[in-house]
Amino acid sequence: MLLERIYDQDLAQASYVIGCQARGEAIVVDARRDIQPYLDLAAANGMTIVAVTETHIHADYLSGTRELAAATGAQIYVSGEGGKDWQYAFEGTRLHHGDTITLGNITVQALHTPGHTPEHLVFLVTDGAFTDQPGYLLSGDLVFSGDLGRPDLLDEAAGGVDTRFAGAKQLFRSLKESFLTLADHVQVYPAHGAGSACGKALGALPSTTVGYERLYAWWAPYLAADDEQGFLDELLDGQPDAHAYFARMKRQNKLGPAVMGERAPLAELGAEAVRADLEADRITLVDTRPVAEVHAGTVPGALSVPDPDKAATYGGWAYDPEQDSRPLVLLAPDQEAAQQIWDHLVRVGIDDVSGYVTSFDGLPLEKPATVSPAGLDSVERALLLDVRNRTEHTAGTIPGAEQLSAGKVLWHQDRLPREGTIVTFCQSGLRNSVAASALRRAGFDVVELKGSYAAWLEDQSRRAAVAG
Structure with missing residues (x-):
């Protein structure tokens, strides 16, 4: 069995490729929209991606499930749990508690674990070539290394009113009735790591075990004592701010993210054309230099993304494609760097990038106050x-x-x-x-x-x- 984690440092987000070498088939869980890493991994292992799925309707990034399915012909599987308000609006096989997906000797079983969101699933994986007992859990936003998925995002980012309390109670039950019923040896692979806004104290370790969390997680004593109220109080206290773009992610992920298809390489733009577009207010320029260089002089009206490796995060803060129809022009040293920045941006649904410039020579500059x-x-x-x-x-x-x-x-x-x-x-x-x-x-x-x-x-x- 192949189980590979593909991690995005920008959004602290993990997706997984599970593959059966004997059958040459693979499934991808919680894919992002720049899908080349999955295609490359499958090709390197002589596998065909035959299925794509996700643990829940994500808030922090735009799902690549539909993008990857369109590129490979893979079957889409999504949660059918959570009630009518939490049903996906696009086509795909609906998974319910206990349903399975089979790849050769590998069985991937969906378990409904509401709390972070009402429709949330985790995936219990059994490698039948070795045992008939599950050995791995893709825990989504149920359990992280050292923390739990926050139950207040629907209030914070999706327009909910006091849903956090019901969500926290559901999370308590999901831990008690699903997670803690698993054997201690089961390896746990979460959907996020340290730095994610999907929890308040996520660890940096890429995985954990059911047994380790049972013994040492902050929430374990509350579950052991069946202290639901103490658990709720601790869980809901001190959660970080949820970024406002999360609301757009939730909505678009539920409806179905637009499929981009193969993107043409970005073109380098000349200073004269960019200057004319700036004067006509037809573009939005993105300054990717460090803060000190931005303060020394930048193009008036440019958005500052001072760390290109965090372009998804900072771009999601500074630019709303639903309110600003002007395409972006990126400052980048070369085409490869520009493409990498664009890859980050599409992870949060910022798709409209018209090109890049390698310097601000010939453009108006001013020092920010x-x-x-x-x-x-x-x-x-x-x-x-x-x-x-x-x-x-x-x-x-x-x-x-x-x-x-x-x-x-x-x-x-x-x-x-x-x-x-x-x-x-x-x-x-x-x-x-x-x-x-x-x-x-x-x-x-x-x-x-x-x-x-x-x-x-x-x-x-x-x-x-x-x-x-």
Whole structure:
């Protein structure tokens, strides 16, 4: 049996390829939309992808299930659980609790484990060439290494009202009635790792076991004592902000993500054509340089994505393709780098990229407005805005600052003053650059705090030392 994990560091997302070498057949679970890694892995192992499935309707990325099925002819399998409000709107075989998919000697069994979402499935895998007992569990967003899938995303990102409480209770039952009934030796492969917003304390380990989680997970004592209320209180406390683009992912994943097909290579664009498109406001330029270089001068109205390897995350924060019809033009050193950035962007449904430029030569530049911590009090401002997560804000912030995370600012403009200056900060300046560029493009007067909260703390320490 082949079991390979394909991991996206950008979104901290894992998908899996399970294959039977004897039959030369494979199934892919929780695929992303840039599907070449799955095709390459199957080809390298002499396998045909015959089935694609997913654990649930995802919120943090756009599913590649339909994309991969269209490219390979594989059969789609999706959850048929969760009730009428949680049924997929596209064609595919519906899986219910106990249903199986067979690849030669390999059996993949679906178990309905609601909690993170109502329709959530996990997949229990048995390698029949060795045993008739299951040995592996693709746990989706039920169990992570050291944590659990959060049950509040439907409230946070999908317009639900107090669904978190029912979800948390369902999660308690799913752990008790499904996960903890499995043998200790069963290897657990989750859909996310450290850095994902789908939980609050995800570990970085790529896998765990049922036995390890039974002994050492934070939730294990609550299950052992059958303390549902204690479990609910701990689970729901301190969950991080959910990014606003999650709502679009949920909706599109339920309806069925658009199938892109084979994408033509991006073309390098000339400065004269790009300048004309900028003047006519026909494109959105994406500046992928580090924050210091952006502050030295960038194209007016450009979006800052200061870490190209996080283009899906930051792009999802700064650009809403449902509200902005202007295609993106990427700053990239060459075509290969531009294609890689585009691969990241399509993972969050940002598909319309018209080309790339290798430099800003010949384009208008301006320096984004910034202020040092020492000069902060001299800025006449309408709002001091902390764009970190609410948990960071609660742990300590600049006096008078209000909190709205960088992943939400573009979708909550009604909470921001249209008149006057907004001074923004994060922890070190990276997230702040993304949020500030999005707000400037939306018409707000924004000044970034240089070095953000970390620099402000250093300035406060310096002042205290001088005063002392």
